[in-house]
Each structure stands twice: as C-alpha cells, then as structure tokens.
Amino acid sequence: MNFTYMLKCKDESFYTGWTNDIQKRIKQHRQGKGAKYTRGRGPLKLVYLEFYENKEDAMKREAQIKKLTRREKERLTEKDDWKWELQKMGIQEL
Incomplete structure (x- = not known):
C-alpha cells in the first residue's frame, strides 16, 4: 500500500508527500527526520490521506496536490473518510 498525504504545520502551511509506510513516515516528520520543509514547523498534524496500490x-x-491552490488544499482536508480506512488497517491514530 502506498499513500499520498498532507500535513498541516504549526505555521498553518501544508506539506504534501508520499510514502509506502505512513506510520513510519509521520513519525520521521515529527522527530525532525522527515523533509527539510517540516523541520522546525511542528507540531504537525495529518490532515489528509489517499491510498494507492x-x-x-x-x-x-x-505532484497534483502540490500544484493546487491553498483553498483547494483546504477543501481536500475537509474530507475525513480516510480516517475510517486507516482504522480498517488497524491504525488508530497518527
């Protein structure tokens, strides 16, 4: 399983990335070992997630999400059905 995700940073900016291990990647970001962009911008909150084979x-x-306007990204974050998919995978909270 692969994931495209969006984090919201303390400064209200968004970071978009992809990974094949969402739990590990979120942990890396929060420990300051993720992308340079997210370092020092914590706390970070997972606000959007999509699943891919x-x-x-x-x-x-x-790449598509990174090209969206801020408002379009905000609209994406209003959806929360991805949380149910995570729970089905046995992941309670990130």
Whole structure:
C-alpha cells in the first residue's frame, strides 16, 4: 500500500508527500527526520490521506496536490473518510 498525504504545520502551511509506510513516515516528520520543509514547523498534524496500490500513482497524486491552490488544499482536508480506512488497517491514530 502506498499513500499520498498532507500535513498541516504549526505555521498553518501544508506539506504534501508520499510514502509506502505512513506510520513510519509521520513519525520521521515529527522527530525532525522527515523533509527539510517540516523541520522546525511542528507540531504537525495529518490532515489528509489517499491510498494507492502502486507508488507511481501516489507520486503522481503528490505532484497534483502540490500544484493546487491553498483553498483547494483546504477543501481536500475537509474530507475525513480516510480516517475510517486507516482504522480498517488497524491504525488508530497518527
């Protein structure tokens, strides 16, 4: 399973990325070992997540989201059905 995700930083900015291990990647970001952009911008909150079978699709979606306007990104974060999918995978909270 691959994921495209968005984090909201303390300064209200968004960070978008992709990973094949969402739990590990979020932990890395929060420990300051993730992307340079998120270092020093914590606390970080996972606000959006999409699921993909292959990394190519996840990477493609990451690029698409990064091109969205702030308002379009905010609209995406209003959806929370991804939380149920995480629970089905046995992941309670990130």
